[in-house]
Amino acid sequence: MAAKGRPSRQSIAPKLSLSPSAVMKGRNRNKAGKALYWKVEPPTISSHLENKTWHELQLELARLNQTENSEFFDRLGRGIIPAPITIPEKALDFVLSRYVQYCMIAKQLDICYHYLVHPQKRMMLKACLLAVFTRILELKNELVQIDQREYQFLEEIIETYGCTQADVELTVPLFIREETMDILKERERFLSSVISTENSRRSSKSEKPMSRQEAILLIQRQTRFYMANKKVELAHQVLRPLSEEDSNKIMRRVVNKWRVYTTRKEVLALKTEYERLLEIIPNDETLSTKRIMSDYTLSKRNRARAKANEEEYDLDKTRIENELFGSEGPFLAWSLHYTIKQWLLEVRDVIGNFSTFPSVEEGGSTAIFADKDINDVADDLSANMATGKFVFPPTEKKKKPKKEKKIAKKNPWGAEGFEYVIDETDCMREMKDKTLQYTDYWFYKDDSANLKQTHDRDLLQEELRLVVSDEIRTQVDELIRQELEKLVYAIDRIAPKEPKASKKKSKEKGKKGGKKKGKGDLTADRTVEELFRELLAQGIIRRCPVVSLDSFICEYSYSGGALDRALRDPMPSLADVKRMVMEFAVLPLSCQTLHQQASLTRCCHWGSLKMKKKGWVGGLKRELDG
Structure with a gap:
């Protein structure tokens, strides 16, 4: 199959048409009068391309997310039920296209994260990466349920999007490797020290003193070996000189070897000159080496810059939080306390007694100041006047993600009544929130004056203001509950209810006499190094x-799709096996977020003898830092 050229990093996302409202929201114009939707031209080379790529990928992700949300909402934003797909082939192509699109975006986002140094952009990019990889695993689970097998052939879909297999290859995200790199190095250093100490201890114990007779025999053997070598050298020197025929043969052989060497050199020089004329290789021989060194230097500089920016971000975060607590905290606490107290008194004037303050599960004071329209307020007042108590509406709890889709359990390729229903997941909602955050702030942000790509103080201050207000609200709610109990007792003469004593203590006391104490920790006085040495000595722990x-080194099967259409059920290639190991084992276990959100799969890797099954397991351990 002839694939089209691999797209570059900066041109993977197509040009998107923006709505008139988005265009008029805050665009700028240059001297020629051309509309500029954002300015992404920082002077540093590292951020110039990657800022541009980041904007394009975010827009592509927003477009794809909008396409998926159109299945659940109409143009007016009202929820609709998506129409089921009743044809298995159509459902498989639909999910495969979404799967390939998300794989392409994940690959480019991971590359972009490697070059970005802005801390807040990196945090947003990290959240988008986790959401995209979670969505990839969800789509893979749907593919397995529709196709009834763990591998699929992607060459036709890849050819449709004009990319290659390398563009949709899945790898562990870079930020996960960076987070575990220090831990892995420290663990490797500790294990190496323990193993070296154990080996030196074993070697010192295994050495035995040599007796006098054994030393004499060893010296005699070495002397005989030395004398035999000397006799052989003397015999070679005494041999007769070579004849004229032998010398001619040797000369002809040397000449032939030299001619082959010089001819090979000339052919290689002609080939290099021909490739330079066709501009296949650069004219400067050292250009490729310089480019590799410049990429390595740039990557090293970006890591140092990103680390310095993150440290500055953490320091400024603590400083701003303390400033907000000191400047806005007292006034916010006083105004909130006064407003809640005034509300309690007004409710007492309406219904005749004090209302119960919402508990922590009900939302506390946030339930009081919830946004309501006139009809909701009228319904609440009528219910409160009828019961004589102020009743708060129950807070909506988040629905747990559905792990199983509504798909026929039988084989869908020939089963009657096949029906595939698209479900909205928490991952899609999270991507929608991140997309809205990008379009509301970062899309129109002029970041060209930020030379060092440091954090945005205004955005950080707004985020911390919400955190500070929530913490102050929690403290004020606890204070209001205590004051409300005192007011009810002082005015209505109703004593506060005492908390009921827990029955667990009485049960524990009853069982205390008949229960025997178990053994304590037998390794309380042992260090970790001692336990490791003992496990190494017993052969329980081995170095992977x-x-x-x-x-x-794996190669894709480019004829798998054609054989699959012919219903020949082709076997997976090594590249497909590598992809399955990454999808079912590495990615779900590489990160806590992916482990919680993605559906877990029980898989078994089996095969005949000498098929590198232990090698795959070793690679899995290495990827998971085992």
Whole structure:
């Protein structure tokens, strides 16, 4: 299959048409009068391209998210039920296209994260990456349920989007590797020290003193070996000189070897000159080496810059939080306390007694100041006047994500009544929130004056203001509950209810006499090094071979799609096996967020002898920092 050229990082996202409201929201114009929707031209080379790529990828992700949300909402924003897909082939193509699109975006977002140094952009990009990888695993689970097998052939879909297999290859995100790099190095250093100490201790114990007779025999053997070598050298020197025929043969052989060497050099020089004329290779021989060194230097500089910006972000975050607590905290606490107290008194004037203050589960004071329209307020007042108590509406709880889709359990390729229903997941809602955050703030943000790509103080201050207000609200709610009990007792003469004593203590006391104490910790006086040494001595802990999944050279099966259409059920290639290991084992276990949100799969890797099953397991351990 002939694939089109691999797209560059900066041109993977198509040009998107913006709505008139988005265009008029805050666009700028240059000297020529051309509309500029944002300015992403920082002077540093590292941020110039990657800021541009980040904007394009965010717009592509927003477009894809909008396409998926159109299945659940109409143009007016009203919820609708998506129409089910009753044709298995159509459902498979639909999910495969979404799967390939998300894989392309995930690959480019991971590359973009490697070059971005802005801390808040990196945090947003990290959240988008987690959401995208979670969505990829969800779509993979749907593919398995529709196709009834763990591998699919992607060459036709990839050819449709004009990319290659390398553009949709899944790898562990870079930020996960960075988070575990220090821990892995420290663990490796500790294990190496323990193993070296144990080996030196074993070697010192295994050495035995040599007796006098054994030392004499060893010296005699070495002397005989030395004398035999000397005799052989003397025999070679005494041999007769070579004849004229032998010398001619040797000369002809040397000449032939030299001619082959010079001819090979000339052919290689002609080939290099021909490739330079066709501009296949650069004219400067050292250009490729310089480019590699410049990329390495740029990557190293970006990591140092990103680390310095994150440290500055953490320091400024603590400083701003303390400033907000000191400047806005007292006034916010007083105004909130006064407003809640005034509300309690007004409610007492209406219904005749004090209202119960909402509990923490009901939302506290946030339930009082919830946004309501006139009809909701009228319904609440009528219910409160009828009961004589102020009743708060129950807060909506978040629905747990559905792990199983409504798909026929039988084989869908020939089963009657096949029906695939698209479900909205928490991952899609999270991507929608991140997209709205990007379009509301970062899309129109002029970041060209930020030379060092440091954090945005205004955005950080707004985020911390919400955190400070929530913490102050929690403290004020607790204070209001105590004051309300005193007011009810002082005015209405109703004593506060005493908390009921828990029955667990009485049960524990009853069982205390008949229950025997178990053994305590037998390793309380042992250190971790001692336990490791003991496990190493017993052979329980062994050092894993350093094997990476990238070291497996795999090739894709480009005829799998044609064989699959012919119903021949082709076998997966090694590249498909590598992809399945990444999807079912590495990605769900690489991060706590992916482990919680993605559906877990029980998989077994089996095969005949000498099929590198242990090598795959070693690569899995290496990817998971085992």
